[in-house]
Amino acid sequence: MNLPNIKDILGKLSVFKNNMALLAPVIIVVVAVLLFVPTQLMSRRLRSRVEEESIRKGATVITKLKGDPISAEQYQIELVRQEARANDANEIERLAVQTTERELLSYDIFPEPDPNANFSAIIFQVFGERFRSGIDGLVRDVKGLDCPTNEEIQRALENSSASRSRMGGRGAMMDTMDMPSRPGMPAGGGLYPGLMPGSNISRLIMDEICEARAKSISVYVNPRDIAGYEYWANFAYEGKEDAIKDCWYHQLASWVVEDIFDTIKVMNSGHENVLTAPVKRFLSLSFTMGLKRARSGGGGVFRGLRGRSTQGQGKENVDRPTYVITANDGLTESCTGRLCGEDIHTIHFNIAFVVSASEVLPFIDALCSLKEHQFKGYPEGQEPAQTFKHNQITVLESKMGFLNPQDATHRYYRYGQGNAVELDLVCEYVLKKKGYETILPEPVKKTLAGEEEEKP
Numbered sequence: 001m002n003l004p005n006i007k008d009i010l011g012k013l014s015v016f017k018n019n020m021a022l023l024a025p026v027i028i029v030v031v032a033v034l035l036f037v038p039t040q041l042m043s044r045r046l047r048s049r050v051e052e053e054s055i056r057k058g059a060t061v062i063t064k065l066k067g068d069p070i071s072a073e074q075y076q077i078e079l080v081r082q083e084a085r086a087n088d089a090n091e092i093e094r095l096a097v098q099t100t101e102r103e104l105l106s107y108d109i110f111p112e113p114d115p116n117a118n119f120s121a122i123i124f125q126v127f128g129e130r131f132r133s134g135i136d137g138l139v140r141d142v143k144g145l146d147c148p149t150n151e152e153i154q155r156a157l158e159n160s161s162a163s164r165s166r167m168g169g170r171g172a173m174m175d176t177m178d179m180p181s182r183p184g185m186p187a188g189g190g191l192y193p194g195l196m197p198g199s200n201i202s203r204l205i206m207d208e209i210c211e212a213r214a215k216s217i218s219v220y221v222n223p224r225d226i227a228g229y230e231y232w233a234n235f236a237y238e239g240k241e242d243a244i245k246d247c248w249y250h251q252l253a254s255w256v257v258e259d260i261f262d263t264i265k266v267m268n269s270g271h272e273n274v275l276t277a278p279v280k281r282f283l284s285l286s287f288t289m290g291l292k293r294a295r296s297g298g299g300g301v302f303r304g305l306r307g308r309s310t311q312g313q314g315k316e317n318v319d320r321p322t323y324v325i326t327a328n329d330g331l332t333e334s335c336t337g338r339l340c341g342e343d344i345h346t347i348h349f350n351i352a353f354v355v356s357a358s359e360v361l362p363f364i365d366a367l368c369s370l371k372e373h374q375f376k377g378y379p380e381g382q383e384p385a386q387t388f389k390h391n392q393i394t395v396l397e398s399k400m401g402f403l404n405p406q407d408a409t410h411r412y413y414r415y416g417q418g419n420a421v422e423l424d425l426v427c428e429y430v431l432k433k434k435g436y437e438t439i440l441p442e443p444v445k446k447t448l449a450g451e452e453e454e455k456p
Helices: 006-018 020-067 074-098 122-141 150-166 200-216 229-233 240-268 357-367 433-439 442-448
Strands: 279-286 344-356 371-375 386-390 393-402 420-432
Touching: 074 386, 074 433, 122 229, 122 240, 150 200, 240 279, 240 344, 240 357, 240 371, 240 420, 240 442, 344 357, 357 393, 357 420, 420 433
Parallel strands: none
Antiparallel strands: 279 344, 344 420, 371 386, 393 420
């Protein structure tokens, strides 16, 4: 292939050397040609894309809009939707208020006793009797009873020994050492106080008594393990204001107790007795856990051992609910961060149970589930009863420990064949302020407002 000679090309271009005026137009024409071709190609592609994506699709949308025009009353439809959303919000608020509209143990005390009536401290004693009888009723409703007492076992052993003696037998050899005052307290005689070591017959009798008790009930419960039960048995009137506050805080406690026993009833429904029931034993309910909160003058905080309250508690040691106004008022650090404020009030409580190991999570779920209650209006309680629902418990802290049946605290209890554990929970109880603010006693309002320091 013959390539053009460079000299020939330069010779042909030499014409521009003699005519420089022609060079610029020629360059412009060449550049224009080079730009024109791709521009035309891009323009055709863009035109095609616009026709496809904009004009045709736009025409389709316009056609659809023509076939389905927006109604002139569309704003009214939207207004209905907005009103429905507002009604939903109002309904949620109404249901929240209903959670705290609960029945009272007495309608003669809150927000204060009728000043026109002949005031008597008897109304507070009546409140205490209703508090205790309400707990007794809840215990009966779940077929609850405590284990056999030492006295019951001692009496059965003595009767058995006397019966065998009359038949010419040696009888069971009884230890002369004193029996402990209540089950679960260490005493002489090893694991089974009152029995001579090696007294197999007596031990069999005792086991049979304990087994029979377990088969006759659904859950082990002793009302004395519920905070406030012993307090009202020994209540002493020391002034109107203190008595009103006592009643108010124990009214809150009674609502908590109701929810706890509703949970036990649901969990044990369908089970014949303790040996098969998921919830086997109610150990304790406390609102203080033995805590002594520091007052403004200083001092420490300590926690006592779990156990029954002693009789004759002083006012400063009474185990009753305390409003969680600051984080330091709680029994534990709250994962919810809820404190008493303009909208809600909160209290903490501690409960302990013996439950089947496989039923721990179902029990917690049932404890925190929706429950029903009756409401007859405030403050007189004379309105027709209404059924409302509430769900006020949140578990803040849980502890679980393996159970040793040989331990002294379980000596006379029988829990069945499956594994059982001790479950200890610290819970939060939320109260909607609007639900009961019409019956809030004035001394309690002062406490919530920080005008008066709460007693432990």
